[in-house]
Amino acid sequence: MSECSDCRTCGVTAVLEFPQSAALPKTVAVIGPPNSGKTTLFNRLTGLHQKVANFPGVTVEQHTGIAELPDGRSIRLIDLPGVYSLSPRSEDEQIAHDVLTGERADTPKPEAILLVLDSTNLQRHLMLAAPILALGVPTLVVLNMADDLRNRGGHLDLNKLSAELGAPVALVSARRGEGIGEVFDFLAGAMLKPAPKQLPLLQDVPKCRQWAGQVGSQAKYHAPFAPKWTRRLDAVFLHPVGGPLVFVAVVVAVFQTIFSYAVPLMDGMKWLFDVSGAWIAHTMPEGVIRSLLIEGVWKGVGSVVVFLPQVLLLFLFIGILEDSGYLARAALIADRTMARVGLQGKSFIPLLSAYACAVPAILATRTIENKRDRFATILIAPFMTCSARLPVYTLIIAAFIPDRHLLGRLLSTQTAAMLGLYLLGFLAAVVTARLLKSSILKSGRTPFLLEMPSYRWPTFQSLGLRLVDRAKVFLRRAGTIILLVTVLLWIAGHLPTVNGKAPGFPNSLAGTMGRTIEPVIKPLGFNWKIGIGLITSLAARETLVSTLGSIYGMDPDTNKEGLQQALQHDLTPGGAFALLVFFAFAMQCISTIAVVRRETGGWKWPALQFTYMSVLAYVGAFLANHVIR
Amino acid sequence: MQLSGNYDRPEALFATLGDLRRGDAGILADIDLPGDDARRLMELGFLPGARVTAGHSAPGGDPRVFQVDGSEIALRRETARRMRVRIDKSKPHKSKLGRSRQ
Numbered sequence: 001m002s003e004c005s006d007c008r009t010c011g012v013t014a015v016l017e018f019p020q021s022a023a024l025p026k027t028v029a030v031i032g033p034p035n036s037g038k039t040t041l042f043n044r045l046t047g048l049h050q051k052v053a054n055f056p057g058v059t060v061e062q063h064t065g066i067a068e069l070p071d072g073r074s075i076r077l078i079d080l081p082g083v084y085s086l087s088p089r090s091e092d093e094q095i096a097h098d099v100l101t102g103e104r105a106d107t108p109k110p111e112a113i114l115l116v117l118d119s120t121n122l123q124r125h126l127m128l129a130a131p132i133l134a135l136g137v138p139t140l141v142v143l144n145m146a147d148d149l150r151n152r153g154g155h156l157d158l159n160k161l162s163a164e165l166g167a168p169v170a171l172v173s174a175r176r177g178e179g180i181g182e183v184f185d186f187l188a189g190a191m192l193k194p195a196p197k198q199l200p201l202l203q204d205v206p207k208c209r210q211w212a213g214q215v216g217s218q219a220k221y222h223a224p225f226a227p228k229w230t231r232r233l234d235a236v237f238l239h240p241v242g243g244p245l246v247f248v249a250v251v252v253a254v255f256q257t258i259f260s261y262a263v264p265l266m267d268g269m270k271w272l273f274d275v276s277g278a279w280i281a282h283t284m285p286e287g288v289i290r291s292l293l294i295e296g297v298w299k300g301v302g303s304v305v306v307f308l309p310q311v312l313l314l315f316l317f318i319g320i321l322e323d324s325g326y327l328a329r330a331a332l333i334a335d336r337t338m339a340r341v342g343l344q345g346k347s348f349i350p351l352l353s354a355y356a357c358a359v360p361a362i363l364a365t366r367t368i369e370n371k372r373d374r375f376a377t378i379l380i381a382p383f384m385t386c387s388a389r390l391p392v393y394t395l396i397i398a399a400f401i402p403d404r405h406l407l408g409r410l411l412s413t414q415t416a417a418m419l420g421l422y423l424l425g426f427l428a429a430v431v432t433a434r435l436l437k438s439s440i441l442k443s444g445r446t447p448f449l450l451e452m453p454s455y456r457w458p459t460f461q462s463l464g465l466r467l468v469d470r471a472k473v474f475l476r477r478a479g480t481i482i483l484l485v486t487v488l489l490w491i492a493g494h495l496p497t498v499n500g501k502a503p504g505f506p507n508s509l510a511g512t513m514g515r516t517i518e519p520v521i522k523p524l525g526f527n528w529k530i531g532i533g534l535i536t537s538l539a540a541r542e543t544l545v546s547t548l549g550s551i552y553g554m555d556p557d558t559n560k561e562g563l564q565q566a567l568q569h570d571l572t573p574g575g576a577f578a579l580l581v582f583f584a585f586a587m588q589c590i591s592t593i594a595v596v597r598r599e600t601g602g603w604k605w606p607a608l609q610f611t612y613m614s615v616l617a618y619v620g621a622f623l624a625n626h627v628i629r
Numbered sequence: 630m631q632l633s634g635n636y637d638r639p640e641a642l643f644a645t646l647g648d649l650r651r652g653d654a655g656i657l658a659d660i661d662l663p664g665d666d667a668r669r670l671m672e673l674g675f676l677p678g679a680r681v682t683a684g685h686s687a688p689g690g691d692p693r694v695f696q697v698d699g700s701e702i703a704l705r706r707e708t709a710r711r712m713r714v715r716i717d718k719s720k721p722h723k724s725k726l727g728r729s730r731q
Contacts, residue, residue: 084672089665121699124674205671209698223699238685238694332687332694332703339705447666447708449673452694452701 027076027108028067028187029100031132032116033125034082035453037144039063041116041174042079043465045183050465062107069188078110086131087203100135112138112191114183119143119171120154120224120454126212129165131202138191139167142183146173148454154224161219166195175459230325230454237329247333250321255422256415258313258390265309273302295553296490297483303549303563304542305478307391308471314387315470316463318356323458327352331450339448341430342437347377351429354384355422356470358592362599372443376436378599379609382587383429385422387474388541392583393421395545399564400576424584428616477540481590485536485543486550493554505555524582524618525575525625537588544583578625586617642716646695646709649683655714657681657697662711670712674698681714 032038042050046065063079080099081092088094095104102109115132117125122143132139141161149155149171162169168186172179200211237243277298284290321327331348338348347368354361361381368374385393397417404413437443492510496503505511506528513535514528521531529551537544545563552566571579587593587610596606649655657679660667674697675681684701686693691706 084669087668089669124698124700127672205668206676209671209674209676234685234694238687240686240688244688328703332692335687335692335703335705336689447662447670448692448703448705449669449708450692450703451673452703 027078027110028112028114029078029080029110030114030116031080031096031100031128032082032142032144033084033118033128035451036082036116036118036125037174038082038116039079040459040462041114041142041144041172041183042077043462044174044177044180046077048465048468067184067187069184071188073188075187077114078107083128085128085205100132100137110137112140112187114140114142114186116142116144116174118145119149119156120145120152120227122156122221122223123212123216124209126215127205127208129215130199130208130211133165133167133194133196134199134202136193139194140183140186141165141167141169143169143171144174146171146178147176148173148227149224152224152227154222156216156219156221158219161215161221164197164215164218166197175456227454233455234329234452237326238332243329243333247330250326250330252411252415252419254314254317255419256411258310258317260412260415262310262313265313266306269306269309273298273306277302291494292487292490296486296550299553300486300489300546300550301478301483304391304482304546305475307394307542307545308474310390310394311387311474312467312471314390315356315466318353319463319466320458323456323462325453325455328450328452332452335448335450337430341433343373343376343433347373350377351381351384354381354386357386357388357473358382358384358589359595362592362595365599370443372437372441375600375605376433376441378596379436379605380429380433382589382592382609382613383425383432383585385425385584386541386589388589389421389583391542391545392537393418393580395548395563396567396571396576396580399567400571400573421580421584424581428585432612477542481540482543482546485539486546489532489536489547489550490554493550505551510551523625524578524621525572526579527570529570530575530579534582534588539588539590541583541588574625574628577628578621581624582617582621584617585613585620587613644714644716646681646683646704646712646714647706649681649693649695649709649714649716651683651685651693653716654680654682655716658713658715660712662708666708670708673702674700675702675712 030038030042042063042065045067049068050063050065065077065079066074067077068074078099080096083093083096086093086097086100088097098104099107100110100113113132113135115129117128129141143149143156143158158169158171170179170182170186172183174180198211200207202208237246239246277294280298281290281294284293321330331352334348347365350361350364350368353364358381361384362378365374365377365381368377397414401414401417405411406413406416489510492513493505493508494503495509506515510532511528514532517531517535518526518528521534526534529548532551533544533547536547548567549563552561552563567576593606593610596609597603600606643658644655646655646657657675657677659677660670660675662670676698679697682696684694684696692703693706693709694701694703695709
């Protein structure tokens with residue numbers, strides 16, 4: 001931690017310490033408390049020129065981006081995790097502290113800092129200014145949410161604040177792009193070391209708050225009125241009866257939409273693949289390459305890529321819920337359930353993001369300080385229904401469950417089935433958490449703290465960036481893991497050659513593999529074709545869909561049928577139900593296994609997790625196959 | 630913690646944050662939690678002397694949102710019970726515009 005800079009009285013003379021410098025900073029760090037709109041500003045400055053990676057050695061996400069200045073020069077921005085202070089207690093704070101002080105070998109010491117504070121809650125947020133200014137790095141204090149401040153009748157004297165802090169201050173609205181020019185001006189201009197009139201003893205929180213209060217009153221800060229709409233909306237969303245009803249309604253609406261309204265979009269994608277596949281079949285000479293392209297890649301990878309619109313819709317909804325501020329309320333409503341299974345509220349956000357994908361969820365558990373709570377959260381995260389399960393569920397449900405209305409037009413049977421599967425995964429997670437927390441991962445409790453941000457309209461830019469990000473990840477998976485597995489499967493489906501000709505699919509290497517494991521999976525209601533799918537889906541769940549697409553594409557009997565009709569020949573209703581249950585429980589994801597190994601520091605936990613989930617999947621599927629006949 | 634023992638001092642009653650109902654306000658007196666936990670609460674504005682107002686809660690009253698230092702922070706009852714407040718009976722919670730209210 002930085003040295004105590006108690007009452008360091010530096011004169012304003014320091015302003016002229018550095019003459020105009022033409023050298024451009026290479027790296028600028030963006031830091032601020034959670035909910036200060038830090039990421040919105042980062043998005044505004046960098047646009048699409050950003051990438052997400054992990055800080056080497058730890059799992060805090062490192063967002064870096066390139067900001068292009070109006071004069072054409074460019075600089076590198078690092079978006080640091082949101083922190084309330086720089087005292088290194090959690091991993092996030094440690095990273096922020098180490099990057100800012102240049103103690104990380106992998107990240108160059110930032111030459112300047114953008115400190116983002118919420119102008120509608122200035123005095124509390126100013127507490128973070130003390131440790132930041134004490135670093136002695138040129139800093140621009142960005143007061144965000146200028147539009148909110150103005151609309152709610154708050155104001156302050158920027159010049160006075162700047163004089164108190166000894167650093168330039170800009171009042172901006174990152175959402176609307178107001179005042180961004182000033183940020184660019186700072187980045188382009190000569191940057192001076194901050195020269196605050198006074199700094200408090202950094203270790204003493206009450207002193208820091210007192211200092212922040214004094215600075216605020218010197219700057220004639222007048223706090224805005226209560227956010228009227230936040231109060232009104234909370235009266236509904238946190239109503240003792242209405243709140244949970246809204247919660248359920250939101251969840252149902254999200255699923256109904258991604259299940260029903262995504263269909264036309266998915267049909268469009270499917271049409272594109274059919275037409276382009278037919279075109280290739282028409283123009284290419286018959287041969288091995290054409291067969292690989294059409295039966296393997298187009299039918300296989302194509303059948304997964306078709307689900308892109310649905311996955312993007314899911315992320316769009318998660319984005320809207322998160323950016324609007326509703327997610328924090330949902331976490332509040334769900335907290336009691338979490339407490340009942342022995343987990344803390346902090347586990348809720350990682351678990352919620354596990355509905356998108358378990359990998360970022362497991363990374364997000366780093367914010368949980370208690371190691372045992374963290375491990376428990378990591379171990380149950382893969383039970384949450386991730387977006388890779390969505391293609392599998394959608395395919396099987398569409399093939400086996402007739403689409404009828406359940407509650408008038410509000411809920412269809414297919415949506416209900418989908419919701420049921422989400423619930424099944426959630427229950428498995430809850431029961432497992434309970435087991436873990438009352439046995440091998442017992443621990444004391446740490447306080448649950450959750451800030452409720454004001455409600456805000458999500459911006460198109462931030463939602464758009466999320467979707468672009470997600471689409472990239474989805475397509476990259478389809479183009480790498482899934483393509484590789486599909487090509488391998490195609491090769492295995494055409495070997496060994498008999499008199500220079502491919503064997504019939506059942507006698508091929510792939511078919512033999514499937515038939516070898518058939519006795520084991522027969523009690524679950526699966527035949528050898530599904531067996532091949534189970535083997536390939538160990539790489540990634542959605543590979544089941546591409547595998548079945550390829551298998552049926554290679555098999556002359558089913559070649560002309562759609563995937564759904566072909567499946568109906570191969571599975572009984574009981575087998576279909578068993579397959580759904582199997583996918584709800586099994587840990588078929590190489591990326592998750594790898595990330596769990598890294599996070600828990602060894603093979604012990606991922607091995608335990610994989611075994612537990614596989615056994616549960618097998619037993620669950622066995623029961624499912626015998627319940628429905 | 631019950632209020633019953635304090636009826637002889639009508640102006641200043643001691644209670645815990647966990648005892649506050651929606652709309653009740655109090656002045657935070659102390660936090661009886663381990664150092665790091667207390668520090669984190671203080672960084673969020675729960676400083677001795679701060680005015681805390683109880684807001685909405687999850688169904689069943691736990692966790693509850695508290696308005697403090699311009700923000701709204703949700704705490705579980707088990708945490709709120711470890712934080713002692715002085716209830717200021719003389720002031721209705723409508724007054725005090727501008728400062729710790731938002």
